[in-house]
Amino acid sequence: MSESASPTAESRRLAQEARDRVRFEEEALELSDQVYRVARRLVGSREEAEDLVQQTYERAFRSWRQYTAGTNLRAWLLRILTNLNIDRGRRQQRAPQTTSLDGELGDYFLYNRLESTAGEENPDEERVLSRLSQDAIVDALAEVPHDFRDVIVLVDIGEFSYADAAQILDIPIGTVMSRLHRGRRILKKNLAEKAVTT
Amino acid sequence: MIDDPCDRCEEMMQPYLDGVLSEDEVRAAERHLEGCTWCAKRYRFEERLRHYVRVAVSEPMRPELKAKLAALRTPLT
Numbered sequence: 001m002s003e004s005a006s007p008t009a010e011s012r013r014l015a016q017e018a019r020d021r022v023r024f025e026e027e028a029l030e031l032s033d034q035v036y037r038v039a040r041r042l043v044g045s046r047e048e049a050e051d052l053v054q055q056t057y058e059r060a061f062r063s064w065r066q067y068t069a070g071t072n073l074r075a076w077l078l079r080i081l082t083n084l085n086i087d088r089g090r091r092q093q094r095a096p097q098t099t100s101l102d103g104e105l106g107d108y109f110l111y112n113r114l115e116s117t118a119g120e121e122n123p124d125e126e127r128v129l130s131r132l133s134q135d136a137i138v139d140a141l142a143e144v145p146h147d148f149r150d151v152i153v154l155v156d157i158g159e160f161s162y163a164d165a166a167q168i169l170d171i172p173i174g175t176v177m178s179r180l181h182r183g184r185r186i187l188k189k190n191l192a193e194k195a196v197t198t
Numbered sequence: 199m200i201d202d203p204c205d206r207c208e209e210m211m212q213p214y215l216d217g218v219l220s221e222d223e224v225r226a227a228e229r230h231l232e233g234c235t236w237c238a239k240r241y242r243f244e245e246r247l248r249h250y251v252r253v254a255v256s257e258p259m260r261p262e263l264k265a266k267l268a269a270l271r272t273p274l275t
Contacts, residue, residue, distance in 0.1 A: 025271045032267050036259035050263050057267050107211045111243045125243040129250055137254040155216075157252055162218070181212065187251075 024064045028057065031074050038158040039081055041141060042150060052088070056081040075164040078154070082168055110188035114195055131195045140190035148183030151176055156184075203230055207237040211244055 035056065040049040059080050060067075067076050114128045144152060154165040155176070162180075166173040210227045213219050219227065231238045 021272055022274070029267060029271070032264065033259055036263070037256055040257050041255055046257070046260075050260070053259075053263065054266055054270075057270050061270055061272070106205075106208050107244070108208050108240045110247070111240045125239060125246055128243060129246055132247075132250070132254075134254040137251055141251070141255055156248060157255060159252075162216075184212065 020069075021064060024067065024069075025061060027073055028060055028064075028077060031077060032057070034074060034158070035077050035081065038078060038153055041153045041157055042082070042085060044142065052081055052085060055084050059084065072164060074158075075160060075168055078158070078160070078168045079170075082150070105185050105189060107185070109185070110192050113192045117195070132191055133194075133196060136191065136194035136196070140187055140194055143190050144183055144186050148179050148186055151179040152183045152187060155180055204234060204237055207231065207234065208240070211241055214241070215245060215248065 032053065036049065036053050039053050039056075040046065043049050043052060056077060060077055067073065111125075111128065114131055115123060118128060118131070120127075141149065141152070150169060151165055154160045154168060155162065160168065162173050162176045166176045169176070207227060207230045210219060210223060214224065214227050231241060
């Protein structure tokens with residue numbers, strides 16, 4: 001066997017690579033709606049989210065060879081997006097110290113609060129839920145500090161596993177879990193403050 | 199230490215809904231939920247809330263961006 005591939009082998013390899021590339025690009029594009037939905041809540045405005053998603057796809061298409069076929073492409077794209085977001089000047093915030101208030105709020109807090117102020121005896125869950133408007137939810141999420149919000153957005157909005165979120169954000173899985181735990185409580189505290197009074 | 203079974207159930211709610219409890223823990227939570235309408239109501243609310251939040255914050259991508267992304271594809275030769 002000669003060291004260099006024969007011209008036929010080389011052209012076959014190039015043709016295969018072209019096919020792999022097309023397939024990669026198509027698969028990545030099919031995920032763009034999902035990537036955008038996550039991006040939109042990681043940053044403050046639609047314009048920022050659109051820029052970020054576009055840059056993500058530019059970079060992904062340039063470095064497509066680094067993607068290992070068969071692994072989670074959506075997580076791979078989000079990893080690029082998160083890195084770009086940090087590069088853009090979004091400083092990694094230090095997680096704020098737990099305030100005594102957060103510590104006291106259990107997971108039933110929001111329901112208890114909404115139910116006790118519902119103005120009727122024993123309302124059902126739908127009735128309680130209807131006190132939260134769409135705008136209130138969007139604002140309540142936006143007001144959660146970055147570090148906690150990133151994890152909520154990936155796990156609760158993007159439906160990534162703890163392990164994928166850990167990989168995307170490059171933090172230990174235990175940190176994902178603790179931030180998620182606190183982040184959800186902060187979100188609930190914000191929601192309770194924004195609930196429609198009945 | 200958690201003595202109150204409802205406090206224990208509250209602690210298990212998030213991991214239960216995240217699907218990360220062990221089989222024994224899931225059984226323990228479900229046993230309590232079968233008999234405790236107070237906790238069951240809060241679990242149902244939490245499940246609905248998660249869905250509701252996901253839908254409420256979901257903003258579809260504009261077609262303009264979709265077109266821009268499609269244009270980034272390598273041209274077929």
